[in-house]
Amino acid sequence: MLREGAPSALHYRNGILCIEDIPVTRLAQEYGTPLYIYSAATLRRQYHALESNMAGLASRLLICYALKANANPALGRILAEMGAGADVVSGGEIYLAMRMGFPADRIVFAGVGKTRPEMAEGLEAGIRSFHVESLPELESLAEVAAAMGKVAPLAVRVNPDVDAGTHRHITTGTKANKFGVTPQLALALIRQASATPSLNPIGLHVHIGSQLPGVAPIIEATRRVLQLWDILATEGILLRELDIGGGLGIPYRPSDAPEGPDVLARELRPLLARRTLDLILEPGRFLAGPTGALLTTVTYMKEAANAHMLAVVDAGMNDLLRPALYEAYHPVWPITESAIGTGDEIDVVGPVCESSDVLAFNRRLGTLQQGDLLAIGQTGAYGFSMASQYNARPRPAEVLVDGTEARVVRRRETYADLWGEG
Numbered sequence: 275m276l277r278e279g280a281p282s283a284l285h286y287r288n289g290i291l292c293i294e295d296i297p298v299t300r301l302a303q304e305y306g307t308p309l310y311i312y313s314a315a316t317l318r319r320q321y322h323a324l325e326s327n328m329a330g331l332a333s334r335l336l337i338c339y340a341l342k343a344n345a346n347p348a349l350g351r352i353l354a355e356m357g358a359g360a361d362v363v364s365g366g367e368i369y370l371a372m373r374m375g376f377p378a379d380r381i382v383f384a385g386v387g388k389t390r391p392e393m394a395e396g397l398e399a400g401i402r403s404f405h406v407e408s409l410p411e412l413e414s415l416a417e418v419a420a421a422m423g424k425v426a427p428l429a430v431r432v433n434p435d436v437d438a439g440t441h442r443h444i445t446t447g448t449k450a451n452k453f454g455v456t457p458q459l460a461l462a463l464i465r466q467a468s469a470t471p472s473l474n475p476i477g478l479h480v481h482i483g484s485q486l487p488g489v490a491p492i493i494e495a496t497r498r499v500l501q502l503w504d505i506l507a508t509e510g511i512l513l514r515e516l517d518i519g520g521g522l523g524i525p526y527r528p529s530d531a532p533e534g535p536d537v538l539a540r541e542l543r544p545l546l547a548r549r550t551l552d553l554i555l556e557p558g559r560f561l562a563g564p565t566g567a568l569l570t571t572v573t574y575m576k577e578a579a580n581a582h583m584l585a586v587v588d589a590g591m592n593d594l595l596r597p598a599l600y601e602a603y604h605p606v607w608p609i610t611e612s613a614i615g616t617g618d619e620i621d622v623v624g625p626v627c628e629s630s631d632v633l634a635f636n637r638r639l640g641t642l643q644q645g646d647l648l649a650i651g652q653t654g655a656y657g658f659s660m661a662s663q664y665n666a667r668p669r670p671a672e673v674l675v676d677g678t679e680a681r682v683v684r685r686r687e688t689y690a691d692l693w694g695e696g
């Protein structure tokens with residue numbers, strides 16, 4: 275196991291960096307860099323960890339993978355086969371989830387800006403639930419469903435005004451955020467839906483943020499949502515589905531120790547005891563994050579004007595946006611274990627023409643030279659899925675490793691992919 279950022283798909287075997295049974299150098303040689311690599315075993319392990327910890331908490335548990343974290347079809351298929359559902363946020367994600375093999379009745383659809391065509395796509399597919407986030411959205415959904423002669427199952431997304439204690443860009447459950455509706459409005463929307471023939475209110479939804487250091491805010495949000503649940507029950511509106519969103523964190527920095535599914539389950543148990551409900555979780559990062567790494571090659575070693583050494587690598591902010599966008603920290607691993615923590619402090623920078631294109635600051639990775647390979651860890655979630663072609667850089671290939679086997683699960687883009695015309 276690695277010393278920082280664990281658990282992870284990467285490990286050193288005989289001092290050499292490997293993913294599952296394969297040295298990462300072999301993958302870089304075969305498929306080139308920058309290259310996203312994923313471990314199927316790690317994905318399965320993360321899913322099992324969640325499922326086993328949550329066992330027995332509710333009459334039915336559904337783990338809906340948040341596709342936005344990583345929508346590679348190969349990863350989606352593995353999770354669909356394991357019995358997961360999908361949390362989607364666009365018509366495109368409905369399309370992908372269905373093609374990956376997620377049954378429609380395990381697909382939940384969130385997002386503040388669902389368009390009418392997207393609603394129609396969800397109704398046509400027969401998805402499990404629409405997570406409604408405003409009155410005009412509820413009205414649109416009622417009209418679209420009525421026009422199609424269908425009844426739309428829905429949950430209302432509550433904004434519980436709980437601070438998730440995470441980065442301000444990925445907190446979603448406070449009054450200042452665009453997501454969900456106030457508890458009062460949530461009650462009103464459920465009442466209105468239950469009086470509308472083309473709507474079927476089945477539950478309440480809450481998601482307060484991502485990469486949470488602790489689960490206490492999720493517990494507090496759940497407690498507030500259950501109060502609404504009970505008020506509605508006294509009015510004869512019986513719900514069945516409680517969706518508490520995603521947000522479980524993973525370790526990125528050496529000092530990170532986010533609370534995991536074990537603590538979440540322990541804290542949820544008393545809240546859910548004596549209740550009959552279907553519990554839905556929407557993990558993205560927890561499942562996909564530790565699964566992947568980004569391999570990159572040093573193009574040049576350069577001394578900056580202030581004498582600080584830079585490793586200019588062939589991956590940039592277009593391939594991995596998180597450091598530039600959120601000042602996110604990702605572990606960087608040299609190929610040989612003995613190099614960790616040795617040599618001068620360097621910054622790892624990309625080739626993109628932006629000052630913010632710095633993938634890592636002040637790392638000691640041995641004596642780096644042109645052509646050396648590095649692995650940027652914990653990049654399975656919100657890595658490729660946020661990649662772009664900025665600076666006319668074709669997006670990297672993705673390779674899935676399963677034991678001793680590796681296969682390309684998305685080909686590297688070419689210059690032809692940069693050209694807009696068909």
Ligand code: LLP
Nearest residue numbers: 340384481484485520521556557558559656
């Ligand atoms: N459910 C809903 C309604 C969400 O909006 C999200 C994430 C999730 C579930 C999954 O959250 P997770 O389990 O992955 O924390 N790009 C950012 C993260 C944005 C998350 C957006 N919503 C990052 O790179 O950190």
